[in-house]
Amino acid sequence: MTTPLVTEQVIEIIYLISATLFILSLKWLSAPATARRGVFAGEIGMILAIGATLLYRGIVDYKWIVIGLVVGTIIGIPLGRVQMTAVPQRTALSHAFGALCVALVGTSEYYLRAPDVPKFMMSVLSMEVILGSLTFTGSLMAAGKLQEILPQRPITYKGQNVVNIALLAVSVAVAVYLVLHPGETRLFPLLIAIPLLFGVLMIIPIGGADMPTVISLLNSYAGLSAAAMGFVIDSKLLIVAGALDGSSGFILSVIMSKAMNRSFTNVLFGAFGQVQVSAAAAQEARPVHTATAEEAAAILGAANAVVIVPGYGMAVAQAQHKVRELYDALSKRGVDVKFAIHPVAGRMPGHMNVLLAEADIPYDKLLDMEAINPEFPQTDVALVIGANDVTNPAARNDPKSPIYGMPILDVDKARTVMVIKRGMSPGFAGIDNELYYLDKTLMLFGDARAFVGDIVRQLTGEGHG
Amino acid sequence: MPDLTSDIYVFILAAFLGLEVIKRVSPLLHTPLMSLTNAISAISVIAAIELAGKQQTALSTILGTLAVAAAATNIVGGFMITDRMLKMFKASGKPKKP
Numbered sequence: 001m002t003t004p005l006v007t008e009q010v011i012e013i014i015y016l017i018s019a020t021l022f023i024l025s026l027k028w029l030s031a032p033a034t035a036r037r038g039v040f041a042g043e044i045g046m047i048l049a050i051g052a053t054l055l056y057r058g059i060v061d062y063k064w065i066v067i068g069l070v071v072g073t074i075i076g077i078p079l080g081r082v083q084m085t086a087v088p089q090r091t092a093l094s095h096a097f098g099a100l101c102v103a104l105v106g107t108s109e110y111y112l113r114a115p116d117v118p119k120f121m122m123s124v125l126s127m128e129v130i131l132g133s134l135t136f137t138g139s140l141m142a143a144g145k146l147q148e149i150l151p152q153r154p155i156t157y158k159g160q161n162v163v164n165i166a167l168l169a170v171s172v173a174v175a176v177y178l179v180l181h182p183g184e185t186r187l188f189p190l191l192i193a194i195p196l197l198f199g200v201l202m203i204i205p206i207g208g209a210d211m212p213t214v215i216s217l218l219n220s221y222a223g224l225s226a227a228a229m230g231f232v233i234d235s236k237l238l239i240v241a242g243a244l245d246g247s248s249g250f251i252l253s254v255i256m257s258k259a260m261n262r263s264f265t266n267v268l269f270g271a272f273g274q275v276q277v278s279a280a281a282a283q284e285a286r287p288v289h290t291a292t293a294e295e296a297a298a299i300l301g302a303a304n305a306v307v308i309v310p311g312y313g314m315a316v317a318q319a320q321h322k323v324r325e326l327y328d329a330l331s332k333r334g335v336d337v338k339f340a341i342h343p344v345a346g347r348m349p350g351h352m353n354v355l356l357a358e359a360d361i362p363y364d365k366l367l368d369m370e371a372i373n374p375e376f377p378q379t380d381v382a383l384v385i386g387a388n389d390v391t392n393p394a395a396r397n398d399p400k401s402p403i404y405g406m407p408i409l410d411v412d413k414a415r416t417v418m419v420i421k422r423g424m425s426p427g428f429a430g431i432d433n434e435l436y437y438l439d440k441t442l443m444l445f446g447d448a449r450a451f452v453g454d455i456v457r458q459l460t461g462e463g464h465g
Numbered sequence: 466m467p468d469l470t471s472d473i474y475v476f477i478l479a480a481f482l483g484l485e486v487i488k489r490v491s492p493l494l495h496t497p498l499m500s501l502t503n504a505i506s507a508i509s510v511i512a513a514i515e516l517a518g519k520q521q522t523a524l525s526t527i528l529g530t531l532a533v534a535a536a537a538t539n540i541v542g543g544f545m546i547t548d549r550m551l552k553m554f555k556a557s558g559k560p561k562k563p
Contacts, residue, residue: 018508022505022508023482023486025501025505026483026486026487026490026498026501026502026505027486027489029490029494029497029498029501030486030489030490030491030494031491032491032493032494032551032554032556035494035497035551035554036548036551036552038501039501039544039547039548039551042501042504042505042544043544045505045508046504046505046507046508046540046544049508049511050510050511050514053511053514053515054514054518058515058519059514059515059518059519060518060519060520061518061520062518064517064518064526064529064530064533065514065517065518065530065533067530067534068513068514068517068529068530068531068532068533068534068537069533069534069537071534071537072533072534072535072536072537072538072539072540072541073537073538073541075534075538075542076537076538076539076540076541076542076543076545077541077542077545078542079538079541079542079545079546080541080542080543080544080545080546080549081545081546081549082546084550084553087496087500087546087550090542090546091496091499091500091503094500094503094538094539094542094543095503097507097535097536097538097539098503098506098507098509098535098536098539100531100532100535101507101509101510101513101532101533101535101536101539102509102532104513104528104529104531104532104535105509105512105513105516105528105529105532107528108516108522108524108525108528108529109516111522111524111525112521112522112525120469215499216499219499219502219503222503222506223502223506226506226508226509227476229509229512230472230476231469231472231476233512233515234468234472235511235512236471236472236475237508237511238508238509238511238512239472239475239476239479240475240479241505241506241508241509242506242509243475243476243479243480243482243483244479244482244483244486244487244502244505244506245483245502245503245505245506246480246483247480247483247484247487248483248487248498248499248502249499249502250484251484251487251488252495252498252499255492255495341492343492348495348496348499349492349495349496349498349499350492350493350494350495350496350497350498350499351496353492353493353494353495353496353554354496354497354550354553357550357553357554357555358553360553360555362555362556362557362558363493363554363555363556364556364557365557366493368492368493
């Protein structure tokens with residue numbers, strides 16, 4: 001009888017090593033220099049834990065395990081090779097897969113154990129299944145919106161919040177009933193179905209620019225549901241991994257919400273996009289200064305310090321490689337070029353950094369908001385490419401503005417501001433941007449990729465002649 | 466019966482540790498952070514493997530197999546894309562690899 005006991009202990013030790021490696025993995029991720037070591041540590045931890053589980057744990061048949069692993073690998077490889085511009089939707093999809101796994105395991109654990117499920121066990125199991133199910137459909141919806149299969153606009157209707165809260169309340173009530181009467185197996189499907197519906201309805205009113213917060217929240221839910229699963233199957237390794245994932249999503253949600261000056265509840269229940277219809281109507285006719293690529297190139301070429309402010313528009317126009325050429329052309333002329341990255345620029349945390357890194361721009365040129373804002377007064381040209389609300393001075397100056405109080409990049413403090421934009425349409429929030437009407441601002445109308453390309457041609461052409 | 470108290474202990478300590486460790490991650494790397502934590506939390510595959518392999522009921526085997534596939538997708542895809550992204554982050558002055 002001693003042999004299996006030893007094996008059990010060995011397995012627990014391997015799990016402990018895996019948990020340690022996961023923690024080290026995240027620790028090493030803190031800086032670009034050690035980050036890849038972090039991925040390696042995570043991989044080793046994963047392989048050790050899977051190996052240990054396969055070798056023991058009362059497994060009698062490997063066929064289905066192998067089929068599952070093979071199918072997962074076949075789906076996983078293309079998801080590991082997507083374009084960098086598709087990373088936000090890929091991330092949302094991966095939250096959906098994680099949540100699906102958790103919800104499926106929770107469901108079978110319930111039916112294996114019912115009707116003898118202790119109260120605490122049933123509580124965490126309910127939490128696991130509710131969070132898993134709503135994160136599954138919620139993440140699929142988010143991925144659909146990001147991939148533009150679904151409309152990016154917020155879809156709202158009267159009583160939306162009441163419906164959503166009621167659904168959540170009903171699923172919690174079902175959970176409470178099941179905790180008291182775990183034998184009522186017929187009720188259990190409700191614990192899956194209602195949160196599945198809730199997940200869809202929760203994401204419907206959310207617009208594209210809120211995606212960084214929402215993806216982070218879904219990340220947090222996926223992690224918490226995995227931790228809940230750890231309680232159900234009494235696995236400390238899962239509890240640790242789930243807690244790490246959950247706290248990571250939580251921190252990112254807090255950072256994103258702060259960067260938009262909004263609370264979680266406001267993001268989830270606010271439907272920001274439809275608030276200010278009246279604000280956008282009045283000011284179509286105000287004059288702006290425009291410039292051609294030639295004029296822009298002359299000003300940029302004569303500058304000492306240039307800060308480029310990228311936004312989601314740069315990603316949409318796939319302009320990051322042209323931006324890299326601009327960076328090269330200006331750097332060659334001795335112009336100091338930096339990039340100002342707002343925390344919510346793009347569609348997920350860190351989106352712009354990844355795109356610019358893909359275009360081979362050194363990461364030490366990518367500065368976050370706190371680091372770059374003091375530099376704008378000494379900046380000759382701030383070049384805004386596809387960003388809007390995160391540069392709107394109204395967030396600082398106009399208490400009546402819906403984005404008042406949101407931290408912004410102080411591009412208006414640069415000596416000259418250039419904005420590449422398709423037209424004068426207002427940004428996501430539907431708010432007019434004061435920046436565009438300043439005397440120091442030049443509007444460069446056109447497609448971001450084409451326009452940056454034109455500027456580069458002017459700069460390099462001049463170099464030859 | 467699981468050892469409840471120690472599980473709660475572990476959860477609380479891991480959550481605080483996670484907050485401290487992740488607060489230190491540079492905003493530069495927030496996208497890889499998300500894909501890495503996602504891959505790590507796919508360790509839920511160990512529970513799925515047990516369900517798929519223990520052959521307890523037809524339901525648990527089917528759901529377990531699907532769960533193994535879902536988690537394996539995140540393990541493979543998550544680690545792959547994290548490493549691909551991190552490979553792209555280069556400091557200035559270092560030679561670029563094509």
